Amino acid sequence: MADKIRVMIVDDIAETREQLRKLLSFEPMIEVVAMVGSGEEAIEAVPKTLPDVILMDINLPGIDGIKATGKIVELMPAVQVIMLSVQGETDYMRRAMMAGARDFLTKPPGADELLDAINRAYSQRKRMVTGTLVPMMGGAQPVAPAAPTKHAKVIAVYSPKGGTGCTTLAVNLAVGLQISLGADYKIGIVDTNLQFGDAAVFMKIQPPRSLADLAPHVQDMDIEILRNILIPHASGVSLLAAPPAPEDAEVFHDGGVDDNGANNTLKSILEFVRGEFDYLILDTAHQVDEMMLAILDISDLLLVVTRPTIPEIRGARLFVGLLQRLEYPMEQVKLVINGVDNKRMGIQPEAIERAMMPALAKLPYDERTALRAANYGEPLVLKGGRTPLGMAMLNFAKSVQGLFREQEAEEPAAAAPTRRNAPKRAGLGRLL
Secondary structure, eight states, X not given: OOOOEEEEEEOSOHHHHHHHHHHHHTOTXXXXXXXXXXXXXXXXXXXXXXXXXXXXXXXXXXXOHHHHHHHHHHHOTTOEEEEEESOOOHHHHHHHHHHTOSEEEESXXXXXXXXXXXXXXXXXXXXXXXXXXXXXXXXXXXXXXXXXXXXXXXXEEEOSSTTSOHHHHHHHHHHHHHHHHOTTSXXXXXXXXXXXXXXXXXXXXXXXXXXXXXXXXXTSOOHHHXXXXXXXXXXXXXXXXXXXXXXXXXXXXXXXXXXTSOBHXXXXXXXXXXXXXXXXXXXXXXXXXXXXXXXXXXXXXXXXXEOSSHHHHHHHHHHHHHHHHTTOOGXXXXXXXXXXXXXXXXXXXXXXXXXXXXXXXXXXXXXXXXXXXXXXXXXXXXXXXXXXXXXXXXXXXXXXXXXXXXXHHHOTTOOOXXXXXXXXXXXXXXXX
16 A cells, blocks of 8 residues: 655644645545644654645744744755745745745645645655655655756747737747647747746736746756746646746846856756757847847757838848857748738838848738737637638748758757857957
C-alpha cells in the first residue's frame, strides 16, 4: 500500500483549519497529522509530527507564515510548504518563495487546485529525499530537482514600432502551433515586454504570477517552481506573463549583463524555460536594449513585423541593418508583413520585399476582426478561425513549423550558428 501524504494545517482561525481538514478527509491518500494556530506552534510541531506537506497561512499572530516557513525549511529541508493567503499580490508570493515555500495559493483555494498543489509538493519531496520516502532529519542528502528534458525551438516576434500587431502574431502563432501540432506537443509563450506586456489580455487570462516571480530563483530554478508560475490557456498553450506593474521589471537588472550586453537574468530564465517546451514564442518590447539582446542570443527564429507604411518599413529596415552590424545570422531572420490590403493606398508588399527581404507571411488587413479578438481576449485562430485573417494566421503558424522541418531535413547534424559574435563597436553604447 502506498504511503499517505502527511499534511499539517497552520491557520489562526479554527474554522478555516476545520474546513481544510474536512476537504482533505475525502482523499484516502492524504492524512492530516496536525492542526495548529500559530507559527511558533508549527515550528514546534514539525519534528514531532513529521509532515510531508504544510498548508501555511501567511498572516499569523507572532511569527508570520513567511518567517515560520524559513525556520521550518531550515530545520527540515525536505518539508514542502504551500502558502495560503487572502492577498494575491506578486510581492507576497515572491517573499514566500524566497523563504522556501513550494507553492502559493489564494484563499480560499478550490478543491482541485489545493489537491494538485499538495500532489506536486509531495512529488518534489520524494525527489529531494535520497533512497527513501520517509522524512529524514538533518542527515538527508537531497538529490537535484527534476530538470527540464526538452529543448524548445525559440521564436521571437519583434517590431521596432508599436501597433504593428506583434502581440496578436505571437499569441496566434503559439495557439496556431498547438492546433497544428496537437496535444502531444508543448507550446509556451513568454511575454518579455517586461513593463507593458499584455499577452495575458489577448488570451483573456488574469495572471496571479508572472515572469518576475522567477527572477529571485535565477540561481536555483527548478521545474516545479516554473510549472507553478506558468498559466494554462484553454488552447493547451502555457503563458509566462509579463510583470503586473512597470516597476516590477526592475528585478531583472539585479543580475547585470554579459560581455555582449545581454541581460543575464532574463537570458538565464529563458534558457531554463525552453527546457519545458517544444516551441517557445517570445513576445517582445519595441526597443533594442539588454533584454532584447538576451532574446537575440537565445532565439532560433526572429520574426520582424512591419505594416505597409513608410515609418514602420523604415524602422524595420533600420533594425535589420543593426542585426547585420551585430553579425546576427540573417538566415534566422524572417519578415512578416501585417495589414496587407491591395485596395488601399498602402505600400504594396512586393515593394517591401524588394527593399528588405522575401516575406514569410503577408497577413490581410482586417481591423474589425483583430480589434474584436484583442478586446475579447479570443485568439483569431480559435474564434475567428473562419475569417480570412484567422485562416491566414493559422497558415502562418504552419509556415513557421515548416521552416524548422526544412532546417532539420537540410542540416540534421549542423551545429547551431554562433550569435552576435561581433566585437564591440563605437556608437552602439550599452547595446554591446
